Amino acid sequence: xxxxxxxxxxxxxxxxxxxxxxxxxxxxxxxxxxxxxxxxxxxxxxxxxxxxxxxxxxxxxxxxxxxxxxxxxxxxxxxxxxxxxxxxxxxxxxxxxxxxxxxxxxxxxxxxxxxxxxxxxxxxxxxxxxxxxxxxxxxxxxxxxxxxxxxxxxxxxxxxxxxxxxxxxxxxxxxxxxxxxxxxxxxxxxxxxxxxxxxxxxxxxxxxxxxxxxxxxxxxxxxxxxxxxxxxxxxxxxxxxxxxxxxxxxxxxxxxxxxxxxxxxxxxxxxxxxxxxxxxxxxxxxxxxxxxxxxxxxxxxxx
Amino acid sequence: xxxxxxxxxxxxxxxxxxxxxxxxxxxxxxxxxxxxxxxxxxxxxxxxxxxxxxxxxxxxxxxxxxxxxxxxxxxxxxxxxxxxxxxxxxxxxxxxxxxxxxxxxxxxxxxxxxxxxxxxxxxxxxxxxxxxxxxxxxxxxxxxxxxxxxxxxxxxxxxxxxxxxxxxxxxxxxxxxxxxxxxxxxxxxxxxxxxxxxxxxxxxxxxxxxxxxxxxxxxxxxxxxxxxxxxxxxxxxxxxxxxxxxxx
Numbered sequence: 020x021x022x023x024x025x026x027x028x029x030x031x032x033x034x035x036x037x038x039x040x041x042x043x044x045x046x047x048x049x050x051x052x053x054x055x056x057x058x059x060x061x062x063x064x065x066x067x068x069x070x071x072x073x074x075x076x077x078x079x080x081x082x083x084x085x086x087x088x089x090x091x092x093x094x095x096x097x098x099x100x101x102x103x104x105x106x107x108x109x110x111x112x113x114x115x116x117x118x119x120x121x122x123x124x125x126x127x128x129x130x131x132x133x134x135x136x137x138x139x140x141x142x143x144x145x146x147x148x149x150x151x152x153x154x155x156x157x158x159x160x161x162x163x164x165x166x167x168x169x170x171x172x173x174x175x176x177x178x179x180x181x182x183x184x185x186x187x188x189x190x191x192x193x194x195x196x197x198x199x200x201x202x203x204x205x206x207x208x209x210x211x212x213x214x215x216x217x218x219x220x221x222x223x224x225x226x227x228x229x230x231x232x233x234x235x236x237x238x239x240x241x242x243x244x245x246x247x248x249x250x251x252x253x254x255x256x257x258x259x260x261x262x263x264x265x266x267x268x269x270x271x272x273x274x275x276x277x278x279x280x281x282x283x284x285x286x287x288x289x290x291x292x293x294x295x296x297x298x299x300x301x302x303x304x305x306x307x308x309x310x311x312x313x314x315x316x317x318x319x320x321x322x
Numbered sequence: 323x324x325x326x327x328x329x330x331x332x333x334x335x336x337x338x339x340x341x342x343x344x345x346x347x348x349x350x351x352x353x354x355x356x357x358x359x360x361x362x363x364x365x366x367x368x369x370x371x372x373x374x375x376x377x378x379x380x381x382x383x384x385x386x387x388x389x390x391x392x393x394x395x396x397x398x399x400x401x402x403x404x405x406x407x408x409x410x411x412x413x414x415x416x417x418x419x420x421x422x423x424x425x426x427x428x429x430x431x432x433x434x435x436x437x438x439x440x441x442x443x444x445x446x447x448x449x450x451x452x453x454x455x456x457x458x459x460x461x462x463x464x465x466x467x468x469x470x471x472x473x474x475x476x477x478x479x480x481x482x483x484x485x486x487x488x489x490x491x492x493x494x495x496x497x498x499x500x501x502x503x504x505x506x507x508x509x510x511x512x513x514x515x516x517x518x519x520x521x522x523x524x525x526x527x528x529x530x531x532x533x534x535x536x537x538x539x540x541x542x543x544x545x546x547x548x549x550x551x552x553x554x555x556x557x558x559x560x561x562x563x564x565x566x567x568x569x570x
Contacts (some may be wrong), residue, residue, distance in 0.1 A: 020453065022397075038414065054453060063545045071448075071449050071450065071451065072449055081554055088524075093455060096355065096358060096454075097454050097456065099356060099358050100358075100359065100360050100363065101359075101360045108356075124449065128553050133451050134451070136450070136451060136452060137354045137451055138451075139354070140354045141354060141355075141357070142512065143531055143532070144354070144357060144528075144531075145525045146531060147510075147528050147531045148514055150527065151516055151517055151518050151519075152516070152518070152519065152523055152525075152526065152527060153518050153519075157518075163437070170518075170556070172517060174517050175517055178514070182345065182357065182514065184358045185356050186354055186355065186356035187356070188356065189355040189356025190354060190355045190356060190451070190454070190456065191369075192355075193355045193447060193451060193454050193455065196448070197447070197448050197449070197451055200448075202445070202448055202449065205444075205448055205498060215378060216440070217381065217382065217385055217392075218437070220392065221381075221392065221395060221396055221441060222395065222439075222441055222444075222445075224392070224396030224399075224400075224447065225396050225403065225441060225442075226445070227398045227401040228396055228398045228399075228441075229403055230396055230399035231400075231448075232397075232400050232401060232404045233404055236404060236408065248422070252519040256542070256545060256546070256549070258547060259546060260545075260546050260548075260549030260550050260552075260553060261549070261553050263405055263546065264549070264550040264553025264554045265553065266401065266404070266405075267398075267401055267550065267554060268553075268554055270398075270401050271394060271397060273371070273397065274390075274393035274394045274396070274397040275393070275394075277393050278389075278390045278392075278393040281393075288389070302549060319333065
């Protein structure tokens with residue numbers, strides 16, 4: 020169902036964005052082609068909340084120096100968002116997908132699966148940007164709903180294309196960062212950036228507790244499901260709330276026991292973990308520099 | 323002739339989008355990476371800083387007074403992350419998630435919630451690709467500060483007015499959720515004003531396209547918050563009493 024609706028959204032959005040700019044046949048081909056491509060490769064599932072963590076742990080780009088990778092991608096994010104040209108976003112989207120697939124060894128359907136949630140938001144938000152409300156029909160496509168005209172104007176098409184390309188480029192950078200950098204490496208980068216020590220400790224603990232709570236939730240969910248706890252909407256709501264309440268109660272009990280265990284092992288303040296040693300190689304610096312220079316250069320290309 | 327048929331088809335597709343496809347939001351309304359211009363990204367970050375400084379100071383004090391609370395807060399952060407990533411029963415058939423920050427504001431106070439929220443948002447960007455780093459400031463303000471602040475204020479006011487505690491929790495968390503959604507729509511409208519009608523028209527458009535998901539979600543979040551509190555009272559009352567010292 021999600022795939023069908025996402026495909027519908029893609030067809031509608033692409034159709035409205037390019038309407039009047041390309042021939043009707045090409046428009047139909049592009050819209051349907053994009054919808055089929057994304058739907059076919061979409062493997063997103065909400066039972067795999069932490070699948071990105073597994074992708075990051077197994078990525079070949081994991082050994083790329085995390086400090087260099089993190090700050091380069093953050094800089095690229097800002098270059099992309101500040102760009103006045105759609106080509107920066109397009110270039111970064113293609114570049115990040117290529118790097119994830121060929122340098123990181125990530126399967127294409129996993130990559131699209133990660134991108135599918137942001138894409139839905141971009142399409143819904145994109146429709147809001149594309150459609151202008153007006154008392155009179157004044158666009159190239161006009162639709163009257165309860166006396167108000169929803170119009171698609173050439174200016175709104177250009178504005179939307181720019182926003183969506185920027186956002187897609189930025190989301191692609193985020194996707195490469197997420198699927199190639201495990202959370203502990205990101206926390207270590209933040210520590211090096213002088214983030215307050217107690218926040219770093221809190222982040223390490225939260226990261227570890229997330230896995231405990233997720234596995235506990237799966238057990239509780241299965242137990243409730245096997246007792247018909249999700250047989251109708253009312254029961255589902257009650258079961259969900261009971262599971263969450265029990266999860267919060269159990270998590271606080273765990274926290275108490277955890278503190279006792281840590282204190283008995285001489286915990287004072289500060290939590291330290293062994294970090295992998297990463298070396299910056301000239302090729303890593305070269306790749307980062309080239310991508311940044313090209314992205315910044317594309318900024319000056321006309322729309 | 324062909325062109326007019328195409329126009330009609332496109333018009334119909336807009337109506338279909340409004341009634342069929344739009345309730346497909348991704349739950350808690352994160353602004354996606356790259357969706358707002360750099361100037362606004364930085365500005366929302368700057369607006370959030372004073373609240374985060376208050377939160378940091380509050381946490382420092384809590385940790386100095388009671389070191390055990392580090393674990394409790396870490397668990398609370400993990401709990402917010404987990405419930406915000408899990409699908410909840412939704413009336414519109416969309417894929418909805420709780421924000422969890424309203425519940426956190428009632429349990430821990432606004433300052434603490436803002437710090438937990440920014441950490442959870444970084445985790446959501448890194449582990450779920452929801453939200454992002456350039457929109458961290460805007461998302462922190464809407465989901466970690468504005469919504470929880472209203473929830474906390476309403477909860478405190480309701481307590482003073484001696485409104486039934488569960489009704490009070492429902493009203494506070496539902497309205498907090500709705501307020502988060504309105505603030506996010508405002509942030510989007512400010513960043514992308516409409517060609518005809520400016521920020522106000524754009525605000526109405528964003529409110530309209532996200533309403534089918536966000537209004538039922540706010541009501542469901544309110545119901546779930548009440549049921550969670552009732553559940554905790556029956557079998558985790560000791561833990562509830564333990565966290566009461568953290569109230570701001």
